[in-house]
Amino acid sequence: METLLPQMPEEQAHKPLAIVRLHKNAQLVLCCNTQASAWGIEPELSLSTALALCPDLLVLPRQLEQEQRHLQQLALVAYSFSPLVILYNDIGLWLEISGCHKLFKGYDTLLQDLEKRLRDQSITAINGIAQNPLAAQLLCQSSFQTQLPSSTAMQRNLLATDLTRLDTSHKQQQSFKQLGLNTLGDLFALPRSALSRRFDGQLMAIIQQLKSEKPFTATPFQPANIFHDVVQNPQGIFNKESLLFPMKGLLQRLCQYLTARQCHCLEIEWRFEPLIGEPQKMQMQLSGSQNNWSSLLTLSRLQLERLELPRSIEQISLYSEQFIEAPMGVFNLDLFGDQQSTQESCELIDRLNARLGIEALSQPILSEEYLPEQASTLGLPGVLSKSNIKDPSKAPQPLWLLTEPAPVQMRNQQLYWRQPLSIISGPERVCGNWWQSEQQRDYYLACDNKGARYWLFRETANQRWFVHGLFS
Amino acid sequence: MPNNNIAAVLTRTDTWRGRNQRSPRRTLSTGHRSLDLLLQGGWPVSSITELLPQQPGIGELSLLLPTLKYYADNNQLCVWLDPPYQPYAPALVGANIALNKLLLVRSKSHGEWLWAAEQSIRSGALLMAWTRQPSPRYADLRKLQLAAADSGNAAFLFSSPSKVLGSPSPVALRLELESLGVNQLLLTLHKMRGKAAGEKLALSLGEPWAQRTDLAMLPVDRHHGYLSNPILRLNG
Secondary structure (H helix, E strand, O other), X not given: OOOOHHHOOHHHOXXXXXXXXXXXXXXXXEEEOHHHHHXXXXXXXXXXXXXXXXXXXXXEEOOHHHHHHHHHHHHHHHHOOOOOEEEEOOOEEEEOOOOOOOOOOOXXXXXXXXXXXXXXXXXXXXXXXXXXXXXXXXXXOOOOOOOOOOHHHHXXXXXXXXXXXXXXXXXXXXXXXXXXXXXXXXXXXXXXXXXXXXXOHHHHHHHHHXXXXXXXXXXXXXXXXXXXXXEEEEEEEXXXXXXXXXXXXXXXXXXXXXXXXXXXXXXXXXXXXXXXXXXXXXXXXXXXXXXXXXXXXXXXXHHHHOOOOOXXXXXXXXXXXXXXXXXXXXHOOOOOOHHHHHHHHHHHHHHHHHHXXXXXXXXXXXXXXXXXXXXXXXXXXXOOOOOOOOOOOOOOXXXXXXXXXXXXXXXXXXXXXXXXXXXXXXXXXXXXXXOOOOEEEEEEEEEEOOOOEEEEEEEOOOOOEEEEEEEO | OOOHHHHHXXXXXXXXXXXOOOXXXXXXXXXXXXHHHHOOOOEEOOXXXXXXXXXXXXXXXXXXXXXXXXXXXXXXXXXEEOOXXXXXXXXXXXXXXXXXXXXXXXXXXHHHHHHHHHHHHHOOOEEEEEOOOOOOOHHHHHHHHHHHHHHOOEEEEEOOHHHHOOOOXXXXXXXXEEEEEOOEEEEEEEEEOOEOOOOEEEEEOOOOOOOOEOHHHOOEOOOOOOEOOHHHOOOO
C-alpha cells in the first residue's frame, strides 16, 4: 500500500482506501487504511462487499512491479545495516545482524536506527528476530521491535507460535488438528521418527531449519549494476520548482545505492517524461566523482534552468551507469588537505558546466607539434589528468596566442598592426605540416612604441607578415 | 550566557575591534620584492585587485605568473574568465605552471560573467577576470569584493583604465600598469587601503631589449626564404 500512497494527492490521503488484487476472477481486498477499517473493511473481503460497506471507498489495483522496485530500495536501505540481506518472495527482507553488533554499538541501537530510517521513508514495517531466518519470519509481530529479546525468550516465543502460521498445505494443517498439535512446541516435542512417519520431507526440512540444525540457503541481495529509478506523478508537474522535490528523493536514493556499492558516479542522466510526446533528456557529466546528493541537486538545478521542458511532466527517471570505485579520500585521510582543494575544483567545474554549458569551459593543452596553433590547443577541462611538463624551449615565447594569426599591414616600410611595430629579435624558423601543405615560418619578436611586445611571423612562401601572439 | 551571533561576528576577519586587536592584513607575495614593499606585503588576499593595463601585451600576465604558479602548485584551480586571447601552453609550461590547473571560461552575458566570477572566488580558485562591455557596476564589484572577503582568496580584475578610472570602486587595490619600455612596467597606485594613492613604481620583469632592427636589414633572402647571414640574429 505504501508503494502507491506517495503518488496520491494530499486531499485524498485521508479518505478510506483499499488495494485490491485479482484472485480467481474475483477482486479481493489485499489491505486497507485505518479509515477504511473503521467502515468494517478487512483483508480478503470481496470488492463488491467492501463497496457495499463503504460507498466512498477508493480502490486501487495492486502494482506488483512497483512493489518490487520499492522492495529493492528497501533492500538498499537494509544493506547499509547488514552485509547479508535476502529478499523473501517479494514481500519481506531478511537481515543477518549477528555480525553487526560492534558497528552499531549494540543490537538495540541497530534496531532503533533501522526503525528510524524506515520511518523516514514513511514505511511501517514489522519484524521478527530469531536465530534463523524461518523462525524470524514466524516470530514477526504486529509492531516493530526495537529491543533484542534474550535467546531464551526467542526460544520460548518460537515454541509458543501457533502452527497455523507455518507455511504448509491445508491438508497438513488438518492433520495437525487431528493430532491435537497447536503450537510449534507441541510439534518439536514429538520424536523425529514419529514425525517423519507422519509428515513429508518438506515439513521435516522446515523443522530442521527452525531448530537451526540445517543451514538456510538463499541468494543474498546484491545491488544492481546500473542505477535506474523512477518517480511517477499522475497529476503532472507544471513548473521547475516543484520538480526539485522528487529529484531530491531520487538523488538521495542514488547516493544510498552508491554507498551500498562503495562507488562514485561519473555521469547521471535525467529523463523528464510528459504524458504525450518525447521525453526530455538531461545529461550531466561530472568532472570528478561524486557521492553527495545535495551537490548533485545543486548541479541538476543549475542545468535545469537552461532546459526547455514539456508543459507537464508525469514521470521523472534517473539513470546512472558509469561508476568508479570510491577513492579513499572520502574519509579525508589526506594530511595536507590536497584532496579537499581538488574536490572544490571539481565542484566548481561541475557548477560552471551546469550553468554555462560545457562549450564555455576549456583548458590549454600542450601537444608535440611544431606549429604554435597546434602545439597549444584548448581541450575539455579535467582536473584529475596529469599534465606533462617537458623541457621548456629556450626561445622566448608569448603568453597570449591569437586564435587566428592576424595579417600585418605595411605602412611606409614599417610593419603596422594597431600601431607601428619594429622588430627586436629573430628569426626563429618553424616548419610544420610538410606532408600536407608546407608551412615555413620565421618568427620574430617585435615591439611597439609603448613597449608592448608581439610575436610576428613571416611566411617564407609568400612573404606575408602576421601577428600570432602577444608577450604579456 | 555567550551569544552565538556576537561570537560569529567576532570571528570574521573584517570586524573592526579597536586599533590594537585588529587582525593583520593577509597578503600573498607578488614575487617581486619592490612591489611587495609598495603593497605592504603583497597582493591582498580576501580582496579584489583591479589591474588596469594601458594596453594588452605590456606584461600584465608576467606580473601575475608567480601568483599563478603559487596557486597551481597548491593544487588550486586558476580560472581565466573571458581572456582577450588564448593562453599559449608552451609558455605556461615554460614557467612551470601545471596546465591542468587552468580553466578558461567564456561567458555569454554580463549575468553569466558575474555568476562565474563569484562562484570561482567562493570555490577557493584564483580568479583572473577580464571585464566585458559594459564595465561592471559598483554593486557588481561590491558583490565580488564581499565574496573575496568571505573566501580569503586573491582575485584579479583586468579593465581598461580609460573606462574605469573615473568611477569609484569598492575594491581594496587598484593599480594602473603602463609600459616604460620592453619588459619595464610603471605601476601607479590609484587606490589602496591604508595608503595614500598616487605612488608610482618602476618594475623590471626581465632583461630589456633595447636594440631594434630595421625591416630592410632582416636576414632573410627573398627568393629562397633562407637565412643568409646568421650573425645578424640579434640578442641571441
